[in-house]
Amino acid sequence: xxxxxxxxxxxRIGVYVCHCGSNIAGTIDVEAVALWAAEHLNHHGVVVxxxxxxxxxxxxxxxxxxxxxxxxxxxxxxxxxxxxxxxxTFRIACQRAGLNPYLCELVSIREQASWVHTDKKAATEKAKxxxxxxxxxxxxxxxxxxxxxxxHPATLVVGGGIAGIQAALEIADAGFPVYLVExxxxxxxxxxxxxxxxxTMDCAACILTPRMVSVGTHPNITLLTWSEVTDVQGxxxxxxxxxxxxxxYIKEDLCTGCGICQEKCPxxxxxxxxxxxxxxxxxxxxxxxxxVPKYPVIDRENCTYFQKxxxxxxxxxxxxxxxxFEQTDELLTVEVGNIILATxxxxxxxxxxxxxxxxxxxxxxxxxxFERLSNAAGPTNGQIVLRDGVTQPQTVGIIHCAGxxxxxxxxxxxxxxxxxxxxxxxxxxxxxxxxxxxxYIDIRxxxxxxxxxYQRVLEDGAILIRGRVAEVTDAARLPxxxxxLIIQVEDTLAGKQRRxxxxxxxxxxxxxxxxxxxxxxxxxxxxxxxxxxxxEKHPKLDPVATMTEGVFVAGCAQGPKDIPSTVxxxxxxxxxxxxxxxxxxxxxxxxxxxVDESRCSGCRICNGLCPFNAIIFHExxxxxxxxxxxxxxxxxxxxxxxxxxxxxxxxSNEQVLAQIEGLLLDVARRAPATEPxxx
Amino acid sequence: MSDSFEPVLIGFTCNWCSxxxxxxxxxxxxxxxxxxxxxxxxxxxxxxxxxxxxxxxSGADGVLITGCHPGECHYLEQNYKALRxxxxxxxxxxxxxxxxxxxxxxxxxxxxxxxLAQEITDMxxxxxxxxxxxxxxxxxxxxxxxxEKAVKEGTA
Numbered sequence: 001x002x003x004x005x006x007x008x009x010x011x012r013i014g015v016y017v018c019h020c021g022s023n024i025a026g027t028i029d030v031e032a033v034a035l036w037a038a039e040h041l042n043h044h045g046v047v048v049x050x051x052x053x054x055x056x057x058x059x060x061x062x063x064x065x066x067x068x069x070x071x072x073x074x075x076x077x078x079x080x081x082x083x084x085x086x087x088x089t090f091r092i093a094c095q096r097a098g099l100n101p102y103l104c105e106l107v108s109i110r111e112q113a114s115w116v117h118t119d120k121k122a123a124t125e126k127a128k129x130x131x132x133x134x135x136x137x138x139x140x141x142x143x144x145x146x147x148x149x150x151x152h153p154a155t156l157v158v159g160g161g162i163a164g165i166q167a168a169l170e171i172a173d174a175g176f177p178v179y180l181v182e183x184x185x186x187x188x189x190x191x192x193x194x195x196x197x198x199x200t201m202d203c204a205a206c207i208l209t210p211r212m213v214s215v216g217t218h219p220n221i222t223l224l225t226w227s228e229v230t231d232v233q234g235x236x237x238x239x240x241x242x243x244x245x246x247x248x249y250i251k252e253d254l255c256t257g258c259g260i261c262q263e264k265c266p267x268x269x270x271x272x273x274x275x276x277x278x279x280x281x282x283x284x285x286x287x288x289x290x291x292v293p294k295y296p297v298i299d300r301e302n303c304t305y306f307q308k309x310x311x312x313x314x315x316x317x318x319x320x321x322x323x324x325f326e327q328t329d330e331l332l333t334v335e336v337g338n339i340i341l342a343t344x345x346x347x348x349x350x351x352x353x354x355x356x357x358x359x360x361x362x363x364x365x366x367x368x369x370f371e372r373l374s375n376a377a378g379p380t381n382g383q384i385v386l387r388d389g390v391t392q393p394q395t396v397g398i399i400h401c402a403g404x405x406x407x408x409x410x411x412x413x414x415x416x417x418x419x420x421x422x423x424x425x426x427x428x429x430x431x432x433x434x435x436x437x438x439x440y441i442d443i444r445x446x447x448x449x450x451x452x453x454y455q456r457v458l459e460d461g462a463i464l465i466r467g468r469v470a471e472v473t474d475a476a477r478l479p480x481x482x483x484x485l486i487i488q489v490e491d492t493l494a495g496k497q498r499r500x501x502x503x504x505x506x507x508x509x510x511x512x513x514x515x516x517x518x519x520x521x522x523x524x525x526x527x528x529x530x531x532x533x534x535x536e537k538h539p540k541l542d543p544v545a546t547m548t549e550g551v552f553v554a555g556c557a558q559g560p561k562d563i564p565s566t567v568x569x570x571x572x573x574x575x576x577x578x579x580x581x582x583x584x585x586x587x588x589x590x591x592x593x594x595v596d597e598s599r600c601s602g603c604r605i606c607n608g609l610c611p612f613n614a615i616i617f618h619e620x621x622x623x624x625x626x627x628x629x630x631x632x633x634x635x636x637x638x639x640x641x642x643x644x645x646x647x648x649x650x651x652s653n654e655q656v657l658a659q660i661e662g663l664l665l666d667v668a669r670r671a672p673a674t675e676p677x678x679x
Numbered sequence: 680m681s682d683s684f685e686p687v688l689i690g691f692t693c694n695w696c697s698x699x700x701x702x703x704x705x706x707x708x709x710x711x712x713x714x715x716x717x718x719x720x721x722x723x724x725x726x727x728x729x730x731x732x733x734x735x736x737s738g739a740d741g742v743l744i745t746g747c748h749p750g751e752c753h754y755l756e757q758n759y760k761a762l763r764x765x766x767x768x769x770x771x772x773x774x775x776x777x778x779x780x781x782x783x784x785x786x787x788x789x790x791x792x793x794x795l796a797q798e799i800t801d802m803x804x805x806x807x808x809x810x811x812x813x814x815x816x817x818x819x820x821x822x823x824x825x826x827e828k829a830v831k832e833g834t835a
Binding site for chain 2 (some may be wrong): 118125548591611633648
């Protein structure tokens with residue numbers, strides 16, 4: 001019955017067309033496609049074609065398994081969703097029925113046809129063509145075994161905010177080594193800058209610093225602060241990571257963290273990072289008293305000795321002789337099996353929102369500045385005061401969604417600003433008794449105990465005005481506006497324009513990806529969305545994995561989120577890594593290239609093409625060989641070999657050429673050829 | 680060329696970027712014309728120019744090659760090799776009397792479902808304007824099939 005297909009010409013192929021409810025069947029006539037495949041593709045080896053409501057359901061899978069056993073199928077084509085979703089499902093079904101899993105091919109008629117086309121007839125015809133391509137291709141599939149690679153038990157966690165801290169502790173507590181890399185002098189991240197955390201209003205430092213201490217003292221955690229990852233090589237289970245440990249100019253083995261150097265350093269510097277520009281630090285500093293590790297760093301740019309060649313006050317006064325001006329950056333190389341990226345977020349530069357006057361009007365503050373103002377350990381010891389440092393505000397305006405949900409800045413919702421703004425309102429009411437106005441577009445208080453907090457803030461007496469603020473100005477027009485900041489807003493509930501004079505404005509600025517998120521993503525071989533957040537493997541079902549095996553993401557690096565979700569993601573990423581480590585090895589797609597030495601002419605064209613150094617040339621025999629452990633399976637050498645000596649599994653020349661032929665079979669048949677076109 | 684000419688395109692996609700962009704276009708229900716049929720490779724670097732010729736010879740009116748943006752290749756730099764081959768291939772097509780515009784290379788990251796859909800839409804219209812290629816009719820099929828046989832057997 002079979003005319004010609006695959007190596008043997010004897011393949012018996014089953015075709016299974018999924019309705020996916022109405023997802024596919026709504027646009028594609030799936031019954032007709034199955035009937036057509038049974039009738040018109042039988043010369044191509046198709047012995048059975050069926051349609052079913054949900055092929056991925058257990059009944060759907062059983063249908064395939066039954067046919068494999070009863071009809072002796074040697075190949076399976078499933079026309080359903082993207083292989084990135086269900087390829088594994090159907091491969092495992094084939095395996096259960098005794099068929100090698102790699103003899104199954106998934107044809108995406110949902111993502112590539114029913115969901116993107118509206119013309120039902122054309123979508124149905126396209127589905128037939130895609131299935132024909134799959135049938136022609138699958139005949140050339142070969143039984144394969146997955147590649148098993150060992151998993152190195154150590155993990156690299158990048159970023160020492162709460163996400164990275166949580167992930168590192170989970171893995172270290174399970175008994176496995178962790179390298180935690182942080183580019184600032186201390187771990188703690190943004191959370192260490194906050195005063196209170198919503199909705200329970202517990203103090204951020206009280207809940208965070210014990211965790212930081214655990215990280216600092218954990219026998220399984222190697223903490224590398226003031227350090228950055230400069231290079232990542234290898235693949236899941238076997239990464240080689242290069243870390244640049246910047247010179248601290250402090251001998252860590254001698255420093256006791258007594259703080260005398262910081263006290264005696266004559267050079268005061270505005271602290272733009274931790275204090276958000278509101279406070280000072282010295283040229284030798286730890287960002288905050290509870291910093292982990294306790295060792296300070298000397299800021300070369302501002303140190304009088306480094307800039308002018310004299311001073312060395314810290315060196316003279318250090319009781320343990322721990323200052324070392326001769327220190328240089330160190331490059332460390334570590335081997336790890338998995339990587340968790342917890343690189344966090346930046347806040348939107350409020351200067352970009354010109355109409356809100358930040359940077360021009362003194363008493364417009366950002367949310368991060370307000371966090372430092374209200375923090376008992378901050379520059380004002382927790383006094384909420386105006387920029388002059390003494391005056392308490394009588395009225396405060398808090399603007400939600402500053403730079404979020406705004407096509408001029410970021411389209412997305414920054415997720416935390418509603419609750420953060422309500423928290424600010426509560427703190428202002430509690431500490432100063434000032435009148436508080438919150439300006440919001442919508443109130444989004446969706447997590448546990450959040451809406452209750454919103455109700456509490458309303459009861460505190462905060463005044464909520466629904467409307468996007470048009471402008472913050474100091475140009476007084478009406479009595480009572482002199483010397484005030486005036487907030488111009490359309491109150492959309494009252495249906496009128498309002499001008500509200502206040503003493504202080506707080507902008508709840510949106511969260512943005514780190515300024516260097518793209519570079520970092522590239523270094524780790526993963527991708528960012530158009531907004532710049534790291535793309536997760538699946539937005540619902542695999543939120544902490546990335547497209548790159550062995551690289552996970554946690555916290556705000558993946559998108560804006562609050563502390564509970566960040567901690568949950570940190571723990572989730574750790575759980576995924578731990579599962580990997582426990583398995584000791586991982587099965588990888590056996591997509592690899594190999595050389596048929598008898599065909600290799602030794603031309604060496606392929607030799608320069610491999611970025612993984614997997615191609616070795618044997619001078620003695622004048623042939624090339626590919627190291628399967630290093631080969632990543634891109635197939636560039638396969639495409640380049642002029643002798644056809646290199647073949648690639650899963651994407652062989654035969655498979656691709658047969659698929660092209662199949663995809664165009666209808667066109668070839670339709671063509672009024674002067675001579676028959678062989679297909 | 681009749682008004683009812685519906686071009687058929689073959690699109691080569693990279694497993695890591697453009698194939699996922701196509702998935703994303705689907706999930707987001709972004710619409711594009713049904714004239715393209717996509718095929719997955721692991722990398723644009725896997726694209727043997729023979730695949731493009733094979734598609735044209737088998738009746739495709741145009742071929743869209745897609746890959747990761749420069750600097751974002753999953754395999755570090757193989758998309759540059761795809762770019763090199765593409766530029767050579769276009770010169771070769773011109774020498775063969777085929778409009779080089781029938782083959783196009785575009786970059787599309789995994790996040791660019793909308794962009795990919797737009798590129799497909801644009802290219803379908805460009806090929807529609809060029810008219811059918813009709814390679815199987817224009818050329819003697821025998822020579823091509825001999826070439827293809829050579830590729831399959833690795834004696835090219």
